[in-house]
Amino acid sequence: MNLTVKVFIGLISGTFLGLTLNLSGFGEEGSFVTTYFSDGIFALGGNLFVNGLKMLVVPLVFFSIVCGVVGIGDIKLLGRIGGKSFILYMATTAIAITTALTVATIFSVGSGVNAPTTDQMFSSKEAPSIVSVLTSIIPSNPVAAMANGNMLAIIFYSIVVGICILSIQEKVPTVRKFVDEMNEIMMKMVEIVMHFAPYAVFCLVASIFAKLGITLFIELLLYVSVLGGVLIFHGFFTLPFTLKLLSGLNPLTFLSKIREAQMFAFSTASSSATIPATLHATENKMGVNTSVASFTVPFGATINMDGTAMMQGVATVFIANVYGIDLGFSDYLLVVLMSVLASVGTAGVPGVGLVMLTMVFSQVNLPTEGIALIIGVDRLMDMIRTAVNITGDAAVTCVVAKSENKLDIDQYNNPHAGALEDNEQHASSPTA
Ligand code: ASP
Numbered sequence: 001m002n003l004t005v006k007v008f009i010g011l012i013s014g015t016f017l018g019l020t021l022n023l024s025g026f027g028e029e030g031s032f033v034t035t036y037f038s039d040g041i042f043a044l045g046g047n048l049f050v051n052g053l054k055m056l057v058v059p060l061v062f063f064s065i066v067c068g069v070v071g072i073g074d075i076k077l078l079g080r081i082g083g084k085s086f087i088l089y090m091a092t093t094a095i096a097i098t099t100a101l102t103v104a105t106i107f108s109v110g111s112g113v114n115a116p117t118t119d120q121m122f123s124s125k126e127a128p129s130i131v132s133v134l135t136s137i138i139p140s141n142p143v144a145a146m147a148n149g150n151m152l153a154i155i156f157y158s159i160v161v162g163i164c165i166l167s168i169q170e171k172v173p174t175v176r177k178f179v180d181e182m183n184e185i186m187m188k189m190v191e192i193v194m195h196f197a198p199y200a201v202f203c204l205v206a207s208i209f210a211k212l213g214i215t216l217f218i219e220l221l222l223y224v225s226v227l228g229g230v231l232i233f234h235g236f237f238t239l240p241f242t243l244k245l246l247s248g249l250n251p252l253t254f255l256s257k258i259r260e261a262q263m264f265a266f267s268t269a270s271s272s273a274t275i276p277a278t279l280h281a282t283e284n285k286m287g288v289n290t291s292v293a294s295f296t297v298p299f300g301a302t303i304n305m306d307g308t309a310m311m312q313g314v315a316t317v318f319i320a321n322v323y324g325i326d327l328g329f330s331d332y333l334l335v336v337l338m339s340v341l342a343s344v345g346t347a348g349v350p351g352v353g354l355v356m357l358t359m360v361f362s363q364v365n366l367p368t369e370g371i372a373l374i375i376g377v378d379r380l381m382d383m384i385r386t387a388v389n390i391t392g393d394a395a396v397t398c399v400v401a402k403s404e405n406k407l408d409i410d411q412y413n414n415p416h417a418g419a420l421e422d423n424e425q426h427a428s429s430p431t432a
Helices: 003-023 032-072 075-106 130-135 142-147 151-167 173-194 197-211 214-219 221-247 251-268 271-285 290-303 306-322 329-345 352-363 368-375 378-403 409-413
Strands: none
Touching: 003 032, 003 197, 003 214, 003 251, 032 075, 032 151, 032 173, 032 197, 032 251, 032 271, 032 290, 075 151, 075 221, 075 290, 075 306, 075 329, 075 378, 130 329, 142 151, 151 173, 151 290, 173 271, 197 251, 197 378, 214 221, 221 251, 221 306, 221 378, 251 271, 251 378, 251 409, 271 290, 271 378, 290 329, 290 378, 306 329, 306 352, 306 368, 306 378, 329 352, 352 368, 352 378, 368 378
């Protein structure tokens, strides 16, 4: 049985157990089951795994980017890859938010729902300004940037180190070899941590579903179903279709190879923690060259949030309807623009999309207190949108790699490539 199937079994059985505990009333706050299972053993199993993934992210991103830049061997090509991926990331996010706004408006999401009472008000942390996000790209202290997981700064710093090694490579053959070998070690660590995924995914989803308030989902049925619907449409249709259109690659193969990473994203609700799995999927399963994936995957996990933008679109229409505020065409345009910008500033960790929503709301004068209404269902929505976010990262990575001739098509079409359980017989490693 390969890992994807095992993770899927973990996901389904965890969901089933969590929902059963919830519906049977065993999952209530303070109960034995909550204390010892949901907040106890399940939380422990899940959090150990998430920490294991996070432990990999910073060194993995650093070494794989340095390796990728040195491997590209051409700084102009690096600029092209950066430019193409940035444009595609922004374009797919704009398509995502436009779809969400359109569908939410058609269904008039939020009409008939009462505004929150004063004791339910949502008070959010302040969203970082775009200027501060852009300024922090150049780290004044690279060690601090790594310690804080400031991804854009880490990407920038790693590229600079890579370029420097490249420009004096005859003088530093040992360092060059060292980063290559460190990258191999990091990829091995990814494989080791991924072997725990089926059990960890089981623990994560069981713990979350045991505590979810089901009644809230019924009250917000229209919001949840419209948002869930547009997210699934984007992840399973728009993105694979865009991939087919721009690169000619088979979208069904793409979907089958990204499934495992999607499940990681779903259970961790963090694009950043999913970077190791997305890198594994794009490099080892889809045959994208390290020189492209090492850069576009962490870049996408940081700036590309199609699913988050969709949530922001549906939430905007929802709150506008709850408060009876009419949004004009120019407001909608502003929401599209702000959501695309917010997606750049949203860190790939759970729940940040909601914080950034306040930034979108303040631009179109919507009351941020209204966010209190959707906060209870946001965790599940976060899980789904994170899976969509990383699907976008992988799709753009494939398009860019294909356009630069950096995708091994045989590996892409080989259904066994990169499958962890049968590595020895079938898998091929990423090509140089
Ligand atoms: N959890 C999302 C991610 O990591 C961000 C968000 O929408 O809150 O991609």
